[in-house]
Amino acid sequence: MSFTLSVSTASQRCELCQVVIEDRPGLVDVVTFSNGPQGSRSKLWSRVCQYVTDPERRGLCINQDSDGRGAEQPGDAFPDAPAIDLGNT
Ligand SMILES: [Zn+2]
Numbered sequence: 339m340s341f342t343l344s345v346s347t348a349s350q351r352c353e354l355c356q357v358v359i360e361d362r363p364g365l366v367d368v369v370t371f372s373n374g375p376q377g378s379r380s381k382l383w384s385r386v387c388q389y390v391t392d393p394e395r396r397g398l399c400i401n402q403d404s405d406g407r408g409a410e411q412p413g414d415a416f417p418d419a420p421a422i423d424l425g426n427t
Contacts (some may be wrong), residue, residue: 340353354398355386366408377414384414 349360359379360368369382377385379401387401396402 350400352382352387352398352400353375354390354395355382355401357382357386359400360421367406378411381414383407 349358351358356372358370360370362368367379369377371377371382382401387399390396390399390402395419398401413421
């Protein structure tokens with residue numbers, strides 16, 4: 339019996355932004371940040387890629403295509419709330 343990893347989804351790495359974008363046909367692409375929870379391409383854009391202003395560096399970014407990332411969603415620009423330990427465990 340062999341266990342092979344499924345390669346049904348393609349993933350791309352943005353060398354500039356240090357994230358991995360998992361391409362899921364028919365579904366929203368999943369962006370894995372170097373730290374923190376996963377997000378969407380629009381989230382990646384609003385937090386990272388839009389700040390890339392140097393044309394040469396922009397050429398390295400794989401998330402500069404507005405069609406590919408879709409519209410910015412509410413909350414994209416805000417950091418996820420950290421887990422709050424209320425100390426009542
Ligand atoms: Zn990028």
